[in-house]
Amino acid sequence: MTAVRVGVFGLLGSGNLGNDGSLEAVLGYLRAEHPEAVVDALCGGPEVVAARYGIPATRLHWYRGEYRTASRAGAIAGKGLGKLVDAVRTAAWVRRHDVVIVPGMGVLEATLPLRPWGFPYALFLLCASGRLLGTRVALVGVGADAIRDRPTRALVRRAARLAAYRSYRDALSRDAMRAMGVDTARDEVYPDLAFALPMPSSSRPPGPPGPVCVGVMDFHGGNDDRAAAEEIHRRYLDGTTRFVRALAEEGRPVRLLTGDACDAPVVAAILDAVDSPLVTAAEAVSLADLMKETAAADTVVATRYHNLVCALKAGTPTLALSYAAKSDALMARMGLGAYCHPAREVDADRLLEQFRALEKQSAELRRTLTERNRIAARQLADQFTALTAALFPAADRTPARTRQETP
Template identity: 65%
Template structure:
């Protein structure tokens, strides 16, 4: 029999811990259940993915400045040329695969600022190329939302329609694709792939509070208010950290993407490194190890919240999208939510106090939900194996 060739696709190795955590979960599955498969990736950070995971890689875009704002005629011309060249590059890579897996991530959503000719265009190229080449595309535990921008919506909708397999990380994602005109009657909902990663062992000490912050600037429809939203969010989170420091609580800051670094730096500069420190993170495993040493977590980025819940830490979500709210509800902490667009430090601290008072009972609830999520993902991987050529049905 010929070797099974499996490709992995996405903004992987680009500095987002959640994206790379989803990749790690799928790689663990593939190397356990399909150890002879030939793996490669078309991704945003090919050098990092190749070095860290030991697989062949190719850059997602021909033009290296794809995600930088074009500020001159030359940059605009190179971006346009890159869009054309990427058609042929993507097809050439896809046709060499039997299956391409898009591992988790919010690849069908626009809950953060997003240009249609960026990643949505790349997703469309992937799925259209696969349909032409006879390659299967599997969108595995992905996130989605109803998208207002017409161009982005069209590209995302057609990418999803052209995929061979779709599953979602929550019901709101499946409902969003249904609302946008995709037939989801055969699509399943499974937990986020990160729930399949091993959970580090550790015990909290010293009353440390973990605070996950983000360079939050609103969603795709709020570009005109981006800086106002950013300033309001950072000031609110900074005030909340100040209340913790006033009460003698050490604070450990977390990020979820390299773009969040300025927010961490600003908070540390305000209160001093003797009170507030930042965790050096390069993976979700690092993040979870750091979370093992804190008592409670207050976080914004989706995968910061998810990892804290996976670690059974009492968690308060300062959410920026419906997916944050859905995750908290599914894990039994629906009341411990706070809006990222309107951070009220006083109310947030009151919620934090109640969360800590109920920590023992909540820990048991989280342990039960985590066990159920782990089993559901085993079911997901079995379903995924079934679509591979010669797969078990």
């Protein structure tokens, strides 16, 4: 029998370490449970995905300037033509597969600035093509949130309805989709896929107080905050910088972490403002690198969702600079719900108080995280078992090649 063909889809290889970590977790599952599967990707950064993960990859969008602001007539025309071309390209790619997996990511949310004709449209094309062509599309461990913008909400809702399988990384996501009119009666909630990644060998050295990892973000608010984006960013950067400066003045080494290529200017601004040899920047290129950094730290204070995941998986006491409800939900799930601080209103003095309270409870919180990580591992094993039952039923393995040859 011809090997089952599996596609992975999303903004993968585009600089977001969390998205790539979700892909890595799904590839690990496929290689362990379905080694016969032939895997390729339709993604944002095909060169990176092909080089890093060893699978063939195709560019998600025909128009290379898809995520740049179009102000000139030529760019606007290029984007418009790209939408038509992408409809054909996506359908042709989907047709070559038996199964397509969207691995994790916040594909059903708009907690960061998002336009409906960008990724929501691409996701809708994927799920509609799957339904029309008989290819099972699975949204696995994805994030969702209530969306106010009507066109974006309509595309996301329709895409979710057309998917053959859905699971979510938290109950908040499932509730949001139910509120947007999606039947979630058969949808399950599991921990974020990144909790399935192997933990790199690293440990916190004994001795005096160790480093504090501070994960930063190029944060400008969410999809509904465009008018106040610059003010939100200024407050976030100012409060975070003051917090880092206070730690350095107390003699604490600080390691600045990022989670996306766009975060680099925030790191540069903090380094320039604090100007202390105690404050350094980590050069992480994967979630494994982030886990090593957080495992070696005494404490982590972070903004990006997958910075938090890495720190919590490493078992390090963590404080969230929370920019969305998903961060609060993650912290609560891991037993640290009391240690959240709003990213929109970073108060350095209050943040320092929470940080000191967190450090006083360090030993107890490490024990809590050890137990919560055991639970997460068991739940993700259940997730992959359910995924196999839904997508790879032994009695229904009609290969893509055979389906294509059927008139």
